[in-house]
Amino acid sequence: MPADGFKSASKPLWLLAELTYRCPLHCVYCSNPVDYTRHRSELSTDSWMRVFREARALGAVQLGLSGGEPLLRPDLEELVTEAHRLKFYSNLITSGVGLDEERLTRLKAAGLDHVQLSFQDSTRELNDFLNHTRTFDLKLRVALALKRHGYPVVLNVVLHRYNLDHIDTILEMAERLEVEYLELANTQYYGWAFLNRTHLIPARDQLVRAEAATQRFRERVGNRIKVYWVVSDYYEERPKPCMNGWGSVFIAVTADGLALPCHQARSLPGLVFPNVQDYPLEWIWNESPAFNRFRGFDWMREPCVSCPERFKDYGGCRCQAHLLSGDAAAADPVCSLSPHHGRVLEALRSKETSDTARALLFRTDENSRKYAKDSNGER
Amino acid sequence: MDKSPEIPESPKNPMFAPESVPLIPPRYRLQWEEAQQSHVLLYPEGMIKLSQTAAEILKRIDGRCSVGELVADLERAFPGADLRGDVLEFLEAGHASGWIQVRV
Numbered sequence: 001m002p003a004d005g006f007k008s009a010s011k012p013l014w015l016l017a018e019l020t021y022r023c024p025l026h027c028v029y030c031s032n033p034v035d036y037t038r039h040r041s042e043l044s045t046d047s048w049m050r051v052f053r054e055a056r057a058l059g060a061v062q063l064g065l066s067g068g069e070p071l072l073r074p075d076l077e078e079l080v081t082e083a084h085r086l087k088f089y090s091n092l093i094t095s096g097v098g099l100d101e102e103r104l105t106r107l108k109a110a111g112l113d114h115v116q117l118s119f120q121d122s123t124r125e126l127n128d129f130l131n132h133t134r135t136f137d138l139k140l141r142v143a144l145a146l147k148r149h150g151y152p153v154v155l156n157v158v159l160h161r162y163n164l165d166h167i168d169t170i171l172e173m174a175e176r177l178e179v180e181y182l183e184l185a186n187t188q189y190y191g192w193a194f195l196n197r198t199h200l201i202p203a204r205d206q207l208v209r210a211e212a213a214t215q216r217f218r219e220r221v222g223n224r225i226k227v228y229w230v231v232s233d234y235y236e237e238r239p240k241p242c243m244n245g246w247g248s249v250f251i252a253v254t255a256d257g258l259a260l261p262c263h264q265a266r267s268l269p270g271l272v273f274p275n276v277q278d279y280p281l282e283w284i285w286n287e288s289p290a291f292n293r294f295r296g297f298d299w300m301r302e303p304c305v306s307c308p309e310r311f312k313d314y315g316g317c318r319c320q321a322h323l324l325s326g327d328a329a330a331a332d333p334v335c336s337l338s339p340h341h342g343r344v345l346e347a348l349r350s351k352e353t354s355d356t357a358r359a360l361l362f363r364t365d366e367n368s369r370k371y372a373k374d375s376n377g378e379r
Numbered sequence: 380m381d382k383s384p385e386i387p388e389s390p391k392n393p394m395f396a397p398e399s400v401p402l403i404p405p406r407y408r409l410q411w412e413e414a415q416q417s418h419v420l421l422y423p424e425g426m427i428k429l430s431q432t433a434a435e436i437l438k439r440i441d442g443r444c445s446v447g448e449l450v451a452d453l454e455r456a457f458p459g460a461d462l463r464g465d466v467l468e469f470l471e472a473g474h475a476s477g478w479i480q481v482r483v
Contacts, residue, residue: 064424
């Protein structure tokens with residue numbers, strides 16, 4: 001998204017509503033908390049509508065309806081109707097499971113603006129292996145149905161060691177399905193992806209080849225398909241400007257009502273995230289200690305506090321700093337200036353010994369209960 | 380022969396002749412945002428904050444009105460201004476970014 005629109009504001013422009021943690025898929029890099037089985041309660045329809053109204057009043061204009069699988073909420077159409085009434089631009093972020101003709105029609109009538117559909121790969125074998133379901137053919141049918149119903153579509157594919165070499169067929173698939181946008185998101189290592197890190201980290205030359213293929217594709221298709229490439233930050237020298245800065249433009253609300261400055265922030269220890277059932281969003285955004293903890297630049301230490309690049313990257317990602325250094329206020333270890341940068345290099349080296357590491361963990365209730373404690377501070 | 384200064388065909392803007400009809404693809408939505416005190420153009424997962432000039436141009440793009448009519452209408456709304464060059468430049472930039480198309 002263009003920075004000019006999202007940078008200067010001190011208002012939340014994005015509301016990500018994680019309507020449920022339930023999901024029919026079992027993706028190995030799921031971004032839900034590893035211990036999601038401990039957070040089973042879900043906000044009511046009325047509570048979500050109130051959150052939408054309060055966020056809109058604060059200035060939020062983009063609404064992500066996500067999960068888990070948001071189609072598991074039978075009130076999704078009602079929520080979209082309210083979002084549309086409030087003049088949100090509504091984005092349904094879905095696996096496609098449950099998106100039949102009837103719901104496509106109802107959601108269109110309710111005013112849904114756009115659908116982001118995930119594929120795990122361009123081959124049936126790997127797609128169905130990584131999400132541990134038989135959904136590849138269904139996703140293809142959904143993609144075609146979306147175009148028939150006139151939705152703009154973002155095709156989302158998370159990239160990693162197992163599918164980066166399929167880049168050519170992934171790009172072909174996007175073209176064949178006539179989507180308007182293709183988001184190629186290299187895996188970010190949090191939650192489930194962090195647990196499976198040694199399996200998922202690609203080799204550098206895989207990334208280089210895939211990025212070059214993507215660039216050639218961009219030059220060929222021009223405006224027909226807009227391609228976003230989310231970098232694999234472990235291979236970078238500088239951190240990503242995570243969320244454009246803490247409490248700057250983004251607010252996530254979890255299935256059970258926690259308001260977060262980033263959808264991974266739940267994993268940070270020592271912070272009490274307010275629940276939207278207890279506090280108005282206006283207080284949460286402006287006044288709550290959690291949203292102010294890493295806002296601006298005053299919380300920074302060296303090497304960030306005197307770094308001229310702090311205005312560009314905001315010190316990187318707080319969750320990554322916590323995961324890799326044990327200290328959420330440290331510089332993001334992706335940065336080569338971080339004293340903890342060695343941890344990233346170590347992770348890149350450790351991928352070579354992944355044959356001896358534990359098996360790939362799928363996002364399942366059983367694994368959630370078993371591995372919640374291993375995921376470095378997930379609460 | 381004397382060239383009329385107000386109608387040079389700019390070679391930089393080959394997409395838009397006076398009779399071309401620009402349109403905004405349906406995935407884009409133009410709306411006023413009170414919190415930002417400006418118009419914005421919304422699209423899947425993104426937003427462009429618009430200057431007042433940009434908003435005045437985009438408001439007039441309805442998929443029926445030609446570039447010539449658009450310029451004339453703007454010049455009626457803002458008398459004294461020669462807006463043709465600005466409008467063409469803006470349309471060209473929008474076309475390059477994908478949020479303006481030419482009706483065929």
